[in-house]
């Protein structure tokens with residue numbers, strides 16, 4: 001299996017550092033290709049068609065725009081995609097394009113569990129009647145920089161109180177907060193779907209970590225899950241667990257005995 005990675009930001013850097021020699025190529029923007037190749041010694045390309053011929057997996061750590069730009073052409077070439085950009089699937093036309101390209105190439109889109117957990121519980125609970133799923137995301141103000149939270153909260157001078165800056169469905173959250181609500185999308189896809197999953201997003205000056213909370217109720221019983229993640233040093237928006245989940249997914253793919 002030869003692996004390429006899309007993106008060179010906080011998550012991609014962590015993944016490369018922890019997968020050592022397993023990554024053989026980087027898909028990046030044309031302007032960054034030469035510099036990144038000199039810096040990393042890896043094959044750096046800016047088009048899927050230029051990836052090494054033996055590539056079987058592309059790890060997408062580039063966000064929604066990166067997945068939209070490169071996902072369909074990767075899949076139609078028969079290359080699997082492992083993505084953290086799960087919220088991009090809230091865009092129905094992109095989800096359809098990825099589905100068609102995957103069918104054409106005989107490839108699969110694998111969703112990394114990302115910065116949240118308990119998705120296995122939701123997926124199993126969905127087999128029985130699942131009645132109610134809510135997700136609440138709470139980050140320090142700096143974790144919402146560059147998002148629509150800026151229209152509601154002065155993130156540089158947030159005051160003392162936590163502020164809810166979004167309430168709505170997982171689809172709206174994923175589309176409006178492409179860098180912050182991928183976990184909401186993951187909860188939706190594991191459980192009740194984008195339009196029936198309720199989401200609340202909060203900027204809270206009293207917390208230091210990124211807290212993701214799920215409540216669910218159904219025939220299975222009830223669930224309450226919380227994780228407070230440390231952000232990556234290079235990006236206060238992104239939890240280190242998101243990058244760790246990519247490394248874990250790769251390890252799982254290679255294991256003889258693994259979680260389904």
Ligand SMILES: NC(=O)C1=CN([C@@H]2O[C@H](COP(=O)(O)OP(=O)(O)OC[C@H]3O[C@@H](n4cnc5c(N)ncnc54)[C@H](OP(=O)(O)O)[C@@H]3O)[C@@H](O)[C@H]2O)C=CC1
Pocket residue numbers: 006007008009010011012027028029032061062063064065066067069084085086112113114115116178179180182183186234235237238239242
């Ligand atoms: N599932 C989950 O739980 C989580 C998912 N995420 C998702 O992961 C994404 C990446 O996070 P993070 O690494 O922290 O973000 P960064 O901003 O640190 O890195 C993003 C990287 O992707 C590159 N990139 C963006 N668009 C393209 C493109 N079209 N082609 C090639 N490269 C591209 C950027 O390049 P450049 O600098 O040139 O723009 C940059 O190298 C987030 O935007 C978010 O959508 C994040 C956290 C958790």
Ligand SMILES: O=C([O-])CC(=O)C(=O)O
Pocket residue numbers: 115178179180181182183184210229237238239240242
């Ligand atoms: O990393 C996190 O804590 C969550 C995040 O940004 C996302 O879901 O996009």
